[in-house]
Amino acid sequence: MKTRLAIWLGAEFILAVVFGTGSCLLRRDEVGAFRAWRDHANAETRAELDRQRRITYQHQLAFAGILWSIMAGITVPIVVTVSRRGSRPERSGTAKECPGIRR
Secondary structure, eight states: OHHHHHHHHHHHHHHHHHHHHHSOOOOHHHHHHHHHHHHSOSHHHHHHHHHHHHHHHHHHHHHHHHHHHHHHHHHHHHHHHHHHHHHSOOOOSOTTTOTTOOO
16 A cells, blocks of 8 residues: 555656646746846846746745645545555455345
8 A cells, every 4th residue: 555655646746846847937026037137137137037036946846735735635545545445355245245135
């Protein structure tokens, strides 16, 4: 069960990072800093552009983390339930499986 869960969570983590950091999250502050750097290229405007890019990247990582936690919140109960169901021995012909039928 733990191996299966780790594989699923690892795959979901990769998907969340790809979708989270690959999403187009352009903030107005970053666009404004880029325009200022393009119009007046100096050390101060470049530092502001780098700062805004770091902030945008942090937002993308936070989005990926939220996305991953949502996917994991759905996956963990499903994998646990399926793993437990698969580990139970089959009972054939017992009255407990069919409570409405009397034998």
